[in-house]
Amino acid sequence: MSGTPTFDGKLPTRILLVEDNDANRRLLSDFLSFCGYKIHSVATGTDFFSALTEFCPNLILLDLKLPGIDGFTLLEQLKHSIEWQHIPVIVISAFAFKADQQRAISLGASQYLIKPVGLENLKQAVSQELQCLN
Helix, strand or coil: CCCCCECCCCCECEEEEECCCHHHHHHHHHHHHHCCCEEEEECCHHHHHHHHHHHCCCEEEECCCCCCCCHHHHHHHHHCCCCCCCCCEEEEECCCCHHHHHHHHHHCCCEEEECCCCHHHHHHHHHHHHHHHC
């Protein structure tokens, strides 16, 4: 596909989307797929690490309020893992309090977007994080 964003110059960039709301997950997945990214989405925190292993994402979009294991815990575990700590994480959450934002950033999130997130803002944030990897 011409014009497809790539991480390694050969394959489309892989984004793992962790979002429990079905409508949000479909919207974000469809939009990012349209932008040329390869998307794998999961609805629960319990599916997170198996998805990491199977999909090997270049970037993670992470909701904080999830069934099973919350996003703060996932972020903390991810950033303590030698194997996965290099993967940038953009938090997308309805938690709008500064304390939640600061906690996520201190745990290793690269960016924090508050829902409802504008699709162009999301596209820009994703592009910015991926440029930092190249």
